[in-house]
Amino acid sequence: MYFCSMYTFAEENYLKAIYKLSELDTQAVSTNAIADLLQTKAASVTDMIKKLSDKRLLKYEKYKGVELTDKGKKIAIETVRKHRLWECFLYDKLKFGWDEVHEIAEQLEHIQSEVLVDKLDEFLEFPTHDPHGDPIPGKNGIVKKTNFILLSELELDKKAIMAGVVDHSSVFLQYLNKLEITLGIQVQLVERNEYDGSIEIQIQRKKLHLSKEVAKNILVKLK
Amino acid sequence: MYFCSMYTFAEENYLKAIYKLSELDTQAVSTNAIADLLQTKAASVTDMIKKLSDKRLLKYEKYKGVELTDKGKKIAIETVRKHRLWECFLYDKLKFGWDEVHEIAEQLEHIQSEVLVDKLDEFLEFPTHDPHGDPIPGKNGIVKKTNFILLSELELDKKAIMAGVVDHSSVFLQYLNKLEITLGIQVQLVERNEYDGSIEIQIQRKKLHLSKEVAKNILVKLK
DNA sequence: AAATATTTTTAGACAAGCCTAAATTATGTA
DNA sequence: TACATAATTTAGGCTTGTCTAAAAATATTT
Numbered sequence: 454m455y456f457c458s459m460y461t462f463a464e465e466n467y468l469k470a471i472y473k474l475s476e477l478d479t480q481a482v483s484t485n486a487i488a489d490l491l492q493t494k495a496a497s498v499t500d501m502i503k504k505l506s507d508k509r510l511l512k513y514e515k516y517k518g519v520e521l522t523d524k525g526k527k528i529a530i531e532t533v534r535k536h537r538l539w540e541c542f543l544y545d546k547l548k549f550g551w552d553e554v555h556e557i558a559e560q561l562e563h564i565q566s567e568v569l570v571d572k573l574d575e576f577l578e579f580p581t582h583d584p585h586g587d588p589i590p591g592k593n594g595i596v597k598k599t600n601f602i603l604l605s606e607l608e609l610d611k612k613a614i615m616a617g618v619v620d621h622s623s624v625f626l627q628y629l630n631k632l633e634i635t636l637g638i639q640v641q642l643v644e645r646n647e648y649d650g651s652i653e654i655q656i657q658r659k660k661l662h663l664s665k666e667v668a669k670n671i672l673v674k675l676k
Numbered sequence: 677m678y679f680c681s682m683y684t685f686a687e688e689n690y691l692k693a694i695y696k697l698s699e700l701d702t703q704a705v706s707t708n709a710i711a712d713l714l715q716t717k718a719a720s721v722t723d724m725i726k727k728l729s730d731k732r733l734l735k736y737e738k739y740k741g742v743e744l745t746d747k748g749k750k751i752a753i754e755t756v757r758k759h760r761l762w763e764c765f766l767y768d769k770l771k772f773g774w775d776e777v778h779e780i781a782e783q784l785e786h787i788q789s790e791v792l793v794d795k796l797d798e799f800l801e802f803p804t805h806d807p808h809g810d811p812i813p814g815k816n817g818i819v820k821k822t823n824f825i826l827l828s829e830l831e832l833d834k835k836a837i838m839a840g841v842v843d844h845s846s847v848f849l850q851y852l853n854k855l856e857i858t859l860g861i862q863v864q865l866v867e868r869n870e871y872d873g874s875i876e877i878q879i880q881r882k883k884l885h886l887s888k889e890v891a892k893n894i895l896v897k898l899k
Numbered sequence: 900a901a902a903t904a905t906t907t908t909t910a911g912a913c914a915a916g917c918c919t920a921a922a923t924t925a926t927g928t929a
Numbered sequence: 930t931a932c933a934t935a936a937t938t939t940a941g942g943c944t945t946g947t948c949t950a951a952a953a954a955t956a957t958t959t
Contacts, residue, residue: 485936572771904957
């Protein structure tokens, strides 16, 4: 290949997975955790880890898990940036549902062209969040921390704005579709049931009852 | 893989190449021709040909070249359709130059999602030609023949519209950029030099002298 | 028609990325 | 502390897609 910095789809997917896991936990990322996330086997992970270690994209000590190097983290964040920008494109421009964009963006994120990413960013008018409320890393690699809180932890009578989801699965997103819960709408906590943690919320002109399970997977931004 | 019909990048590229070559010539496509076009070795082509033949995507007789089956042709045309739609997107929406779109579209054409292609087509308002004037195959697989003629064969004093190129190389497209020759502009043949076949044309307010070499690579549509 | 040149195929090898099964190391518990 | 369990790595194998070198078939030339 004639590209100056070319990484394979598999390499980028591993780096992205390791980055995601390392954000959840300060400890080194374990082989099994990566295998679970990528739906592959631990032995395959060990193979790939060695290759990425040889390329100085992560630090690896046998039996001790891995940590991304700056170089590895940079590639991971670039991949996340591309993924989320493509999700915006699919959602805003092509009118895909928010439950449909992930799979296609999973392919598009591997397209190699720095200019393409920049032009896409400009075309979309520099979006800051993807259709699920996740922040889009900047060109400089900086990822803004969002200070969203769980809907399940919203105080009584407080108003907030629907801002994101924890669970990104199609099933969950489609359930929210059915309830007409979309990003940007106002929610107010009307009642909390202390027994099962379920809540009553007011959105638009409707009152909705949500289980604690659902409320724990919805992120809101205080007004 | 869970997709119903999944072909690898390599398979799609081979089918596309064979389709392209079979359009140039009614004969069966030779191994070497494929190797040349794909910048690979004849031995590699033989290997892949066998696989595609096993999958009933082409008919193959040893030492006799190959011919696409209907199934193989369908996939090739779908790939061309995707390639050209993405080129339109890059050119019309992201404002890439017509000399820059091919390489990126070469990657984008392999994204798997039928609904993506349809939505892209709609978003682009059903374009009929890509930024180089090549026709975009329909969803039904029908490729409209363009009745363009070579600028080198335009009759004296006749007016025509710049409609496409034969040579798709960046070097050639950039040369046309410099001359401000773009698709859609009117051209009139002012003079033909019988000695070297070079021509004098009138475009917008300018007169331009073009070598036969250049004129033979420009396609025009009679008014 | 025979000799030569070209094209195509075969044989064997390699890297990437995955797998299973077995061995090894780490961890948790009696 | 020793044993059992869990996590990780190694060993060896598979597929895809590529390559080189050599053999075989076809085409061309004399």
